[in-house]
Amino acid sequence: MNEKVIVRVQNLSTYFKVKSSYYSVRKATVKAVQDVSLSILQGETLGLVGESGSGKTTLGRSIIQLDTPSSGNVMFRDLDLTKLKRSQLRNLRRKMQIVYQDPYSSLEARMKVGDIVGEGLAIHKIGTKKERIDRVVELMEAVGLAPDYIYRYPHEFSGGQRQRISVARALALDPEFLVADEPVSALDISVQAQIIKMLIRLSEEYGLTMLFISHDLSVVQYIADRVAVMYLGRIMELADNETLFNNPKHPYTLALLEAVPKPDPRQRRPFVVLPGDIPSPLDPPSGCVFRTRCSRATDECAHTVPELRELEPGHQVACIRV
Amino acid sequence: MSSTTITAQKLGRVVLDIRNLNVKFAMDTGTVFAVNNVNFQIHQGETVGIVGETGAGKSVTAFSVMRLLGAGGKTTRARIEGEIILKSDDGRELNVLKLDDDKLLRIRGNVVSMIYQEPMTSLNPVYTCGNQIAEVFRKDKTRYKTKQEITAASEELLDSVGIPDPKRVLRSYPHELSGGMKQRVMIAMALALKPTLIIADEPTTAIDVTIQAQILNLFQRIQEDYGTSVMFITHDLGVIAQLVDRVVVMYAGRTVEIASVYDLFEKPLHPYTKGLLKSIPKTSRKGGKREELEPIPGSVPNPANLPPGCPFHPRCEWAIDVCRSESPSIEVTENGHSVMCWRWKELQEDRG
Numbered sequence: 001m002n003e004k005v006i007v008r009v010q011n012l013s014t015y016f017k018v019k020s021s022y023y024s025v026r027k028a029t030v031k032a033v034q035d036v037s038l039s040i041l042q043g044e045t046l047g048l049v050g051e052s053g054s055g056k057t058t059l060g061r062s063i064i065q066l067d068t069p070s071s072g073n074v075m076f077r078d079l080d081l082t083k084l085k086r087s088q089l090r091n092l093r094r095k096m097q098i099v100y101q102d103p104y105s106s107l108e109a110r111m112k113v114g115d116i117v118g119e120g121l122a123i124h125k126i127g128t129k130k131e132r133i134d135r136v137v138e139l140m141e142a143v144g145l146a147p148d149y150i151y152r153y154p155h156e157f158s159g160g161q162r163q164r165i166s167v168a169r170a171l172a173l174d175p176e177f178l179v180a181d182e183p184v185s186a187l188d189i190s191v192q193a194q195i196i197k198m199l200i201r202l203s204e205e206y207g208l209t210m211l212f213i214s215h216d217l218s219v220v221q222y223i224a225d226r227v228a229v230m231y232l233g234r235i236m237e238l239a240d241n242e243t244l245f246n247n248p249k250h251p252y253t254l255a256l257l258e259a260v261p262k263p264d265p266r267q268r269r270p271f272v273v274l275p276g277d278i279p280s281p282l283d284p285p286s287g288c289v290f291r292t293r294c295s296r297a298t299d300e301c302a303h304t305v306p307e308l309r310e311l312e313p314g315h316q317v318a319c320i321r322v
Numbered sequence: 323m324s325s326t327t328i329t330a331q332k333l334g335r336v337v338l339d340i341r342n343l344n345v346k347f348a349m350d351t352g353t354v355f356a357v358n359n360v361n362f363q364i365h366q367g368e369t370v371g372i373v374g375e376t377g378a379g380k381s382v383t384a385f386s387v388m389r390l391l392g393a394g395g396k397t398t399r400a401r402i403e404g405e406i407i408l409k410s411d412d413g414r415e416l417n418v419l420k421l422d423d424d425k426l427l428r429i430r431g432n433v434v435s436m437i438y439q440e441p442m443t444s445l446n447p448v449y450t451c452g453n454q455i456a457e458v459f460r461k462d463k464t465r466y467k468t469k470q471e472i473t474a475a476s477e478e479l480l481d482s483v484g485i486p487d488p489k490r491v492l493r494s495y496p497h498e499l500s501g502g503m504k505q506r507v508m509i510a511m512a513l514a515l516k517p518t519l520i521i522a523d524e525p526t527t528a529i530d531v532t533i534q535a536q537i538l539n540l541f542q543r544i545q546e547d548y549g550t551s552v553m554f555i556t557h558d559l560g561v562i563a564q565l566v567d568r569v570v571v572m573y574a575g576r577t578v579e580i581a582s583v584y585d586l587f588e589k590p591l592h593p594y595t596k597g598l599l600k601s602i603p604k605t606s607r608k609g610g611k612r613e614e615l616e617p618i619p620g621s622v623p624n625p626a627n628l629p630p631g632c633p634f635h636p637r638c639e640w641a642i643d644v645c646r647s648e649s650p651s652i653e654v655t656e657n658g659h660s661v662m663c664w665r666w667k668e669l670q671e672d673r674g
Contacts, residue, residue: 261560
């Protein structure tokens, strides 16, 4: 793999203003993503894992400017996406696509599948109508669907088929960068395996760079080249696949890996419990955001926000106790 | 817990015996065959996992045991046939499907209780948790007479499921609690009257892994401390491997394979079970290369339109003519491993 950086995220933060309670006029700030910096290399799949509320979806959406970052920069090749005008951004959208989690709500129910897959081509006025249909048929075959399905509506398809349609739509404009936001989480396990295999094949065929967001560690371990672990809006650890899963350093990564039930009854053991819940992003803990659940936390953890520092080349950890 | 294979002799008495259960739904578009000729038993202190994909009939089986579908088509369009026998300590047998409403109310919570998939939608939003837990205790008027007794029992109960500050949780409304906390309250309600059997319908599916670990840890403690029998429904084979004693694999409303958890993972007999196990992404990468995933082709059939013969045949690489025309019956091997496949024997010999 060549080491060219295609997406560089620098000190990215995304905050949302919300009402602090239902009846209140006071506004509170949800710090969904806080001071995240990372690079995505051309052709790689970067896995992004974390629990609900960790900000992984917001980070993915902020990178491709579906959510507007509050501060920081996103460099796509040599363009700063946060500084582009709408029209410039719209042109660039061809190069950045997203596959959403829920295949039941992400496809327009009143459009035919062919129109859904070909909508991007039509918006960007690519080719003649005939050429567009040919391209859609080609895409349908690439994702393993029969070409004559283009005249049907989304409700006629199962979850797995719908997710294939979503992938075909995302690939229509030959993107360079794909955000896959929990693309297999809503699927049955036998179908999940089909979609994972297809994504790996397509990312190789199309030379895609992918940000693969998931809460399922075994799926991420299977598909990702490098993995970033997020907790409460911050990156806790980032390393290549093998290092992260075999030699994790951050207490949160360790706890997360420990919590996954191993599909082998011979390796049965009591579940080690990480106490408590993920705190509210409305009021994150001071210092290290993980300290309230961390067994190794000290007084110092409450005062310093740990920097994401490099332990060894390519292995970054945000913990002062490591 | 011993890691040896559990044999029939070691199992306790039968507490739940499902015999020839069939559940159909009459829909406008035709009949949906949700559960087809299901037979299995759950023993005292045993945890039985029911695994299967969407539409396999797992939840419908569980709802039938709780009689939440309405019998004989009185309240719903469900038609339930067969017998669901609950056996009590003194050997008495109750057929759940034949009970009148009074008796039904008496066994729910006392003998069988259920934990639902989504704690956010199954707790009542307009009552406090304390109120909802008290409702369960009030069913047992001989043991819990006064308000004070009920409050004390509720606090003790919440404490036993690992809820810090039970007094506060009793005063809280469900929306004030996190998902994991709500699920604990649900589990507490199910445990309140120390039933013989708890049915847990995907209790960890909507929950994060670290919270799932807390809940599974709680189930491990329930098994040890209370000796309650558990029917644990899930689609997560990792959870199955870690928690249950025996596994019932369901597909298209049928029990295609039933085995001890060790036999199921080490010597699966049904092609569907084998396919499921091969669909799990392997967590070890050998020499930086992925171990190949072998997904099952196609998708789960629509229960309103099941294929003829063996319902798995359109997705099965071993299917032959007989599989396409005739439904296989359940065969039981010597160690109580049961399988519903025409070709299981030859497939087993091939591999040996």
